[in-house]
Amino acid sequence: xxxxxxxxxxxxxxxxxxxxFPGVLASDHVDFSLRRGxxxxxxxxxxxxxxxxxxxxxxxxxxxxGSISVNGRPVTFSSPRDAIKAGIGMVHQHFMLVPSQxxxxxxxxxxxxxxxxxxxxxxxxxxxxxxxQFGLRVDPRAKVWQLSVGEQQRVEILKMLYRGAQVLIxxxxxxxxxxxxxxxxxxxxxxxxxQGKSIIxxxxxxxxxxxxxxxxxxxxxxxxxxxxxxAVGVSTQELARLMVxxxxxxxxxxxxxxxxxxxxxxxxxxxxxxxxxxxxxGLSLNVRKGEIVGVAGVAGNGQRxxxxxxxxxxxxxxxxxxxxxxxxxxxxxxxxxQRGLAYVPEDRTHVGxxxxxxxxxxxxMKKYRQAPISHSGxxxxxxxxxxxxxxxxxxxxxxxxxxxxxxLLSGGNLQRVILAREISGEPDFMVAxxxxxxxxxxxxxxxxxxxxxxREAGSGVLLISEELDELLWLSDRIYVIYxxxxxxxxxxxxxxxxxxxxxxxxxxxTGTPLENIRMERDA
Amino acid sequence: MKPxxxxxxxRLVDGLLPVFATLAALLVGAVMLLFLRVNPLQxxxxxxxxxxxxxxxxxxxxxxxxxxxxxxxxxxxxFRGDVINIGGEGQMIVGALLAAWLGLTFTDWPGWVMIPAAxxxxxxxxxxxxxxxxxxxAYFNVNEILSTVMMNxxxxxxxxxxxxxxxxxxxxxxxxxxxxxxxxxVEAFRLARLAPTxxxxxxxxxxxxxxxxxxxxWRTTLGYRIRAVGxxxxxxxxxxxxxxxHIVMALLLSGAFAGLAGAVQVFGVNYRMITxxxxxxxxxxxxxxxxxxxxxxxxxxxxxxxxxxxFGALLVGANxxxxxxxxxxxxxxxxxxxxxxxxxxxxxxRQRRQRRRLASAPETESSPGSGAASPESAEEAV
Numbered sequence: 033x034x035x036x037x038x039x040x041x042x043x044x045x046x047x048x049x050x051x052x053f054p055g056v057l058a059s060d061h062v063d064f065s066l067r068r069g070x071x072x073x074x075x076x077x078x079x080x081x082x083x084x085x086x087x088x089x090x091x092x093x094x095x096x097x098g099s100i101s102v103n104g105r106p107v108t109f110s111s112p113r114d115a116i117k118a119g120i121g122m123v124h125q126h127f128m129l130v131p132s133q134x135x136x137x138x139x140x141x142x143x144x145x146x147x148x149x150x151x152x153x154x155x156x157x158x159x160x161x162x163x164x165q166f167g168l169r170v171d172p173r174a175k176v177w178q179l180s181v182g183e184q185q186r187v188e189i190l191k192m193l194y195r196g197a198q199v200l201i202x203x204x205x206x207x208x209x210x211x212x213x214x215x216x217x218x219x220x221x222x223x224x225x226x227q228g229k230s231i232i233x234x235x236x237x238x239x240x241x242x243x244x245x246x247x248x249x250x251x252x253x254x255x256x257x258x259x260x261x262x263a264v265g266v267s268t269q270e271l272a273r274l275m276v277x278x279x280x281x282x283x284x285x286x287x288x289x290x291x292x293x294x295x296x297x298x299x300x301x302x303x304x305x306x307x308x309x310x311x312x313x314g315l316s317l318n319v320r321k322g323e324i325v326g327v328a329g330v331a332g333n334g335q336r337x338x339x340x341x342x343x344x345x346x347x348x349x350x351x352x353x354x355x356x357x358x359x360x361x362x363x364x365x366x367x368x369x370q371r372g373l374a375y376v377p378e379d380r381t382h383v384g385x386x387x388x389x390x391x392x393x394x395x396x397m398k399k400y401r402q403a404p405i406s407h408s409g410x411x412x413x414x415x416x417x418x419x420x421x422x423x424x425x426x427x428x429x430x431x432x433x434x435x436x437x438x439x440l441l442s443g444g445n446l447q448r449v450i451l452a453r454e455i456s457g458e459p460d461f462m463v464a465x466x467x468x469x470x471x472x473x474x475x476x477x478x479x480x481x482x483x484x485x486x487r488e489a490g491s492g493v494l495l496i497s498e499e500l501d502e503l504l505w506l507s508d509r510i511y512v513i514y515x516x517x518x519x520x521x522x523x524x525x526x527x528x529x530x531x532x533x534x535x536x537x538x539x540x541x542t543g544t545p546l547e548n549i550r551m552e553r554d555a
Numbered sequence: 556m557k558p559x560x561x562x563x564x565x566r567l568v569d570g571l572l573p574v575f576a577t578l579a580a581l582l583v584g585a586v587m588l589l590f591l592r593v594n595p596l597q598x599x600x601x602x603x604x605x606x607x608x609x610x611x612x613x614x615x616x617x618x619x620x621x622x623x624x625x626x627x628x629x630x631x632x633x634f635r636g637d638v639i640n641i642g643g644e645g646q647m648i649v650g651a652l653l654a655a656w657l658g659l660t661f662t663d664w665p666g667w668v669m670i671p672a673a674x675x676x677x678x679x680x681x682x683x684x685x686x687x688x689x690x691x692x693a694y695f696n697v698n699e700i701l702s703t704v705m706m707n708x709x710x711x712x713x714x715x716x717x718x719x720x721x722x723x724x725x726x727x728x729x730x731x732x733x734x735x736x737x738x739x740x741v742e743a744f745r746l747a748r749l750a751p752t753x754x755x756x757x758x759x760x761x762x763x764x765x766x767x768x769x770x771x772x773w774r775t776t777l778g779y780r781i782r783a784v785g786x787x788x789x790x791x792x793x794x795x796x797x798x799x800x801h802i803v804m805a806l807l808l809s810g811a812f813a814g815l816a817g818a819v820q821v822f823g824v825n826y827r828m829i830t831x832x833x834x835x836x837x838x839x840x841x842x843x844x845x846x847x848x849x850x851x852x853x854x855x856x857x858x859x860x861x862x863x864x865x866f867g868a869l870l871v872g873a874n875x876x877x878x879x880x881x882x883x884x885x886x887x888x889x890x891x892x893x894x895x896x897x898x899x900x901x902x903x904x905r906q907r908r909q910r911r912r913l914a915s916a917p918e919t920e921s922s923p924g925s926g927a928a929s930p931e932s933a934e935e936a937v
Binding site for chain 2 (some may be wrong): 343344345364365366367369370375377379382383384385386387388389393396397398400401406409410411413
């Protein structure tokens, strides 16, 4: 049990935390401190190292170096059980509940008490009281499968409180919630801090962080870009900049744009995400031949769904997508492919490729239907191998043989395989989602070159990325997406984008439409 | 790039690994035989003699191996498509029923018409019986392991009903014994035999089909799609492949080969359909053992040929070992089980070796920071 009599101001102190995964420095000397009774937001993009840091604190991972102290005393956790004993509990993004059991049964799951006899009614009362105390309304006798997602989250919080947690780590708690549920959650979190609990709030949503947090720590690529700054004196634009960063690594020569006719036209598209919540709400944009059009925005604002609707993997409820004037939305993926649509998906290993199949099998994935690789249903493996070898040479894919399964390839090489396949189809239009995520600098440059080559070859490219720098370097125009809508469009000239442009984009990323920004400025 | 000499040796070891595993299983079996006070050397000599000792023994082994191979070919297709087909027994039965019905109904057809037609009937019967669970899986997300097993139960009852009722041998119907069996096929319909043994044309058909299945899986667009869907349905959908249709296709083809195995048993071995009221009474459990043979052959149609012969030999040889040495029949079952456990374990070991070897291949660079994505981003991906 955590000792509540301690008057130490910082409940948690993490110093110089380093955690390395194969090929990735997930946490690079990060300091983090949590004061009693505060809500401390941990802000950063996907892959910035937020979850890694908190998994260390919750006893799931162990740091390579650095120290943790709780209430002033140094601790080492070897399991989540140790962490909860020290009063630290984590509510994961994906709930860990048994659907067929009641709320009370779930709360008691894995505890030593009750030992053998279950007098559930007694425990029902305890759970109900605990819920009352923190404003977590949920019926202890209800089965978990009957509960809404918001209620299930409350059960997860109750589980931690019942175990005596003084510090609650909430991993992206709002990702699964509807807006009114988010309001309820925030109220609960505030009431918990009033009763002495401390909360770590992991998120990449700027507005939420600004409205709930007392202090904010920002991570970017495993490094701390802001450590425990007060939420009062910092603007969301400032936070966006800290999150996305702006460090110029290299420059690419870019010829001036010479856009031709419109090749992709997205008109007033509405679509839902996997959970059935609205993801795109009347989104419109277009891409012309010979230009790269960027889509900027914080993760989870509909980028994934937009690419899927274009690629034919997701139905749209309203609106239409036209490729060279032809309707491609709400048809099969094949329909678009056959009409010159290339698609570099966000998830290289699960969508973009079949990991256990060879390089050859992967590069012919969209070509195997046509001569010379196949004739009336028979594959010509000699042709396929020749084709794969050609791509291996042309795109510098480093691999022992084209028979090697692609799961053995590094991220950069795998991305080259995917790009080689897509570009070799000589597409009129390409949508690329996060094409450089997780790649090292050299590989990033290679991918950027390929995208620019596509533009020079006269094809249209829609580049969806969370890396603002990347978008600023490559794009001729940038749309900013927020909650499934386009907030505005910015025309970029040659050369570096001005600080003012970046600020405007930052404001749009946090939900201010361009016309409002302009009106404000004019006023 | 040519494999180096060291790689060659290590590949050879991989290829021979199932053989080593089989020997190791027999070694454990020898210990069990010792406990039964039986000389293991004599016992294994009897096994060898029974399986390969004479041309007749060899022929029996191949006769047993034929349905195993046919079922195994279907298993290669379905497992490559990542659908598990446990319904080989039922598919064999339905294929055999349809073929037997054809053979007993149109007795005036010439043999060269009937035999291909009957094989096709077996193929179609099995395809239907495999296609139903495939359809249920693809469009209603019904677990194919459960549905194929249940289809087995339905097939057995269908067989018992037909063989005791509408399709019963008229002479049995008159007798009080009422053995569930059909009448015999006319002589013109029987698959050619290599006299004086029981080895029949079906073995040759199975080997030819093994080559065709290899071509299907690796040299046709259909096989490519089935394998792609099996490896990664998401990537396949993204590449424009109709995933649902190919799930159905994988199970349908898998069932078709099992159905063909049933037809071959009727037209090549028994010349009638006969059972003892259980599925294995007709199939001899080939619908299940074929899965083992396919796994033993590393889900490769060509490698499934020796694998099927090995299991055929074990089945035949074990029988004569049992007769010669008076060992309990349970030991034979145990011996078969040991071989399966050892071979499957060695397969896992082989895969691990292969992974290590490929991972240490000098050309496969993996520069720091170029991992597919940081572990965290994988976890955070919603």
